[in-house]
Amino acid sequence: MGGLPKQRISRHRQGNRRRHDYIVVPALVPCRHCGEKKRAHHVCPSCGWYRNRQVIQIEQRREAE
Numbered sequence: 899m900g901g902l903p904k905q906r907i908s909r910h911r912q913g914n915r916r917r918h919d920y921i922v923v924p925a926l927v928p929c930r931h932c933g934e935k936k937r938a939h940h941v942c943p944s945c946g947w948y949r950n951r952q953v954i955q956i957e958q959r960r961e962a963e
Contacts, residue, residue, distance in 0.1 A: 907915075926935040931947040941947070946954040 924937050927938045928934070929936050929942040929945060929947065930950070932942060932945040934942060934944040936942045936944075941953050944956065946952050946956040
């Protein structure tokens with residue numbers, strides 16, 4: 899037997915199935931240390947601080963000379 903559907907899926911049922919198939923924009927909060935936007939409960943990518951202490955060392959980016 900084949901892979902063909904027995905019945906056509908209505909647009910309403912198809913929409914219900916796809917209701918949760920969307921991209922969620924992550925909530926951004928300001929970093930307490932440097933003020934840059936970062937994801938909540940994550941290490942700040944610009945300064946490396948998390949929960950009032952430096953967790954990772956970030957290399958300073960050199961500007962084009």
